[in-house]
Amino acid sequence: MTMHTPGVRHLMQRGFTLIELIVVMTVISLLLTLAAPRYFKSIERSKETVLKANLTSTRDALDKYHSDTGKYPDQLDDLVTKHYLRALPWDPVLERADAWVLEAPADGQPGAVYNIRSSAEGAGSNGVPYAQW
Helix, strand or coil: CCCCCCCHHHHHCCCCCHHHHHHHHHHHHHHHHHHHHHHHHHHHHHHHHHHHHHHHHHHHHHHHHHHHHCCCCCCCHHHHHCCCCCCCCCECCCCECCCCEEECCCCCCCCCCCEEECCCCCECCCCCEHHHC
């Protein structure tokens, strides 16, 4: 019974050549170059979708509060304490819940919060500034 010991030729065939590694790395970087912009664009679109949903639900809660009480809330926290919202709305663009621009009602109606807007700078993918949503 003879034992076979690997020779130099056998050891060299196990690894990858530098050219093979460079080709694989080039293919991976090309794929990342194509995929990364789409990934980041989809992240921004999802933040915009959440922002729209949070604005809509908060404005709906403001309207319900006004219908029930005959006035608008004095602060945004009133919607949470009176259970119109479970928590303060989150602005995913700013990643904060305390940076909303609060608009007072017109025509001298009671209350201080008629509408909310994002205080984020810049514009959405639709070209409209976040502050106008």
